[in-house]
Amino acid sequence: MQKAVYLFKLRLKLILRFATKDVNNIMYDYNEYFEDGVADGKSVSDLVNSLGSTTNVVKSLEDERNILAPLKLLIRLFIGFFLLLNTLIYLDRVYSDGNMITTSIIFIFVSFGSIWILSGADFSKRVIRVNDLRLQIYKNLKRIIFLHLAVSAMSVLFILLSVLYIINYEKLPMGVPNTMSSFYFVPLFRTSSVVAFLAIIKIIKDYRTTNVNTYPLIFWILGVTYSVNTVANKFSVSTVGSDFFVDLWICIVPMLVGLVGAICSYFTYNMILKNRG
Amino acid sequence: MNAQIKKGILEMCILHVVSEKEMYGYDIMKKMTVYFPEVNESTFYSILRRLNKEGATETFFGEVSNGPKRKYYRVTDIGKKRLEVNIKSWKKINIIVEDIGIK
Numbered sequence: 001m002q003k004a005v006y007l008f009k010l011r012l013k014l015i016l017r018f019a020t021k022d023v024n025n026i027m028y029d030y031n032e033y034f035e036d037g038v039a040d041g042k043s044v045s046d047l048v049n050s051l052g053s054t055t056n057v058v059k060s061l062e063d064e065r066n067i068l069a070p071l072k073l074l075i076r077l078f079i080g081f082f083l084l085l086n087t088l089i090y091l092d093r094v095y096s097d098g099n100m101i102t103t104s105i106i107f108i109f110v111s112f113g114s115i116w117i118l119s120g121a122d123f124s125k126r127v128i129r130v131n132d133l134r135l136q137i138y139k140n141l142k143r144i145i146f147l148h149l150a151v152s153a154m155s156v157l158f159i160l161l162s163v164l165y166i167i168n169y170e171k172l173p174m175g176v177p178n179t180m181s182s183f184y185f186v187p188l189f190r191t192s193s194v195v196a197f198l199a200i201i202k203i204i205k206d207y208r209t210t211n212v213n214t215y216p217l218i219f220w221i222l223g224v225t226y227s228v229n230t231v232a233n234k235f236s237v238s239t240v241g242s243d244f245f246v247d248l249w250i251c252i253v254p255m256l257v258g259l260v261g262a263i264c265s266y267f268t269y270n271m272i273l274k275n276r277g
Numbered sequence: 278m279n280a281q282i283k284k285g286i287l288e289m290c291i292l293h294v295v296s297e298k299e300m301y302g303y304d305i306m307k308k309m310t311v312y313f314p315e316v317n318e319s320t321f322y323s324i325l326r327r328l329n330k331e332g333a334t335e336t337f338f339g340e341v342s343n344g345p346k347r348k349y350y351r352v353t354d355i356g357k358k359r360l361e362v363n364i365k366s367w368k369k370i371n372i373i374v375e376d377i378g379i380k
Contacts, residue, residue, distance in 0.1 A: 025326055026322075029325075029326065030303055030322075030346070030350070031323040032301075032303055033302070033303065033306070033318060033322070036302075036303035040303075040307075051317075051318065051319060052317070057319055060319050060320065060323065062318065064323060064327065066327065071327075268368070
């Protein structure tokens with residue numbers, strides 16, 4: 001527990017001052033220090049004391065620091081959220097035109113791009129090693145699919161509750177602009193839940209595993225899954241509350257399409273890496 | 278001793294150790310603390326990372342009998358040259374210091 005807290009505090013301080021790549025390298029070394037120290041027979045408190053406080057550790061790493069890193073982080077967050085928000089607004093405006101295909105294609109690129117930017121994905125060739133990554137892909141794919149299904153089930157519940165609400169009160173739940181827009185929020189809800197899920201699991205896992213390069217992969221798969229989901233939503237029936245089974249079908253189709261999307265992304269990503277070699 | 282000088286010496290020693298045998302981080306650090314017990318562990322890792330960034334060493338993941346793959350360090354051609362240069366300067370400085378009269 002003490003080790004997890006120490007590493008978490010260290011990582012938090014590092015993220016605000018160093019570039020993501022450097023943070024990952026540094027965290028790897030400190031994680032290894034704890035793991036090997038314990039294997040060597042030392043106690044965790046001894047190891048923590050030998051390192052000193054996290055503040056001092058970060059101070060000692062001053063010369064590895066990139067002054068621009070926090071600025072880059074801020075810019076990245078700003079652009080990411082800006083893109084996501086504007087995409088939603090754009091879609092809401094354009095839907096009435098009935099130009100579904102263009103809208104969907106634009107949305108695919110923008111949503112993928114914004115998630116990619118938000119994640120700070122690092123695709124530099126030096127960092128990714130194909131053999132390790134293939135193993136990670138297998139391990140993570142199961143997790144991603146499971147989480148996707150779990151969160152889709154949650155959004156089914158979410159929509160059913162909204163349907164019940166509408167039937168009861170004959171109006172929309174607060175915060176939803178109009179009937180059609182509620183279907184844009186479903187993929188957003190689903191994806192952001194999966195992102196939150198994975199981020200939490202990743203933070204916990206990072207302090208126990210040696211491989212920290214799964215971020216690009218996870219968000220790449222998510223981005224495509226999210227986009228495919230949205231396309232599926234656009235082509236499904238769009239009346240709320242008229243028929244229970246129709247609404248259920250509306251939820252299941254995007255879920256299945258999203259699953260197919262995740263699997264396709266996995267194979268595509270694998271192929272790209274194989275050709276890069 | 279002056280911090281900069283110490284860092285330079287530590288760097289030379291670490292490069293030498295890695296050039297003799299490929300090792301992973303913790304082993305390198307353990308060996309170094311035997312000779313430099315007063316130096317903080319973070320410093321060794323920091324030097325290793327810098328050497329890696331500058332291309333003097335490179336990392337690879339190697340097999341270990343029990344557990345996950347480990348990140349090993351090995352010296353590159355750039356690193357070997359750098360070590361040579363460092364050792365030459367070190368020997369020169371030693372001679373100069375002796376010549377001045379410091380025993």
